[in-house]
């Protein structure tokens with residue numbers, strides 16, 4: 404059984420854990436200079452007894468981090484997931500993703516590039532300094548979280564891939580291995596999970612190649628060892644556990660768009676003015692907060708409009724949902 408933080412008896416929080424958390428706080432504060440936020444986070448990093456901390460990452464503060472937002476507890480970020488390769492219920496990935504092996508791991512790059520390449524995950528981890536970026540994260544199902552991700556701009560990786568000028572889109576393909584992901588065929592999706600971005604969206608500085616959260620490597624259920632986060636789009640644009648990146652000329656087919664094109668468009672920018680066919684998009688429920696703090700208005704482009712709206716100038720966002 405997974406205990407909510409509020410349900411953990413204080414006697415189960417050992418002094419050692421308290422000490423380790425205090426240490427993590429000092430290190431994070433020193434590295435990022437954001438003592439106030441880090442202090443907030445530390446109280447949320449306390450794990451139930453017996454739950455080991457994941458490997459730490461060295462992160463630097465990022466000017467692209469969203470400020471003035473309360474971060475979602477670690478427990479919720481790691482126990483309320485969409486990762487259909489590990490089951491369709493929100494609690495399934497935390498239960499089932501232990502079978503994912505994240506080493507050895509490599510990402511193949513192919514398509515319209517100078518030459519095909521393969522990046523080992525440990526090379527990718529060191530390609531650029533790891534930044535902590537707090538981003539709002541919103542699912543099309545009308546729930547949301549605020550997550551301190553760790554990574555660097557996807558553009559840094561794309562530059563290392565040396566795409567040709569003819570590349571107009573980039574496609575991300577996730578691992579599809581029924582041995583490591585035994586639940587995969589219980590969800591009737593086209594595997595491997597595929598997502599795509601237009602090249603200018605992929606090159607936008609907010610788009611994050613993501614390796615961690617809360618200053619630690621990604622837990623398997625959150626898409627270890629590497630995923631993408633596109634903060635102004637719905638969560639499903641953020642492919643997890645990526646094994647292949649393909650540069651292509653035309654719009655790639657994507658898993659959710661193939662499955663239900665009337666519900667999941669290719670662009671999928673967060674848009675409170677376009678209702679999902681089955682529900683309103685006007686508000687969202689922020690997971691992990693007291694009930695009176697949960698209901699929030701949904702913001703256009705998830706609140707990142709100042710930075711990204713110009714990417715869609717002249718496009719009809721009702722048609723290109």
Ligand SMILES: Nc1nc2c(c(=O)[nH]1)N[C@H]1C(S)=C(S)[C@@H](COP(=O)(O)O)O[C@H]1N2
Nearest residue numbers: 484485486487542577596625638639641643
């Ligand atoms: N490979 C893969 N990537 C995926 C998904 C998935 O099922 N498989 N679900 C998507 C959806 S719908 C969402 S909302 C986010 C959820 O990310 P989180 O569980 O880390 O919050 O991952 C996205 N990426």
Ligand SMILES: [Mo]
Nearest residue numbers: 542543638639
């Ligand atoms: Mo989602």
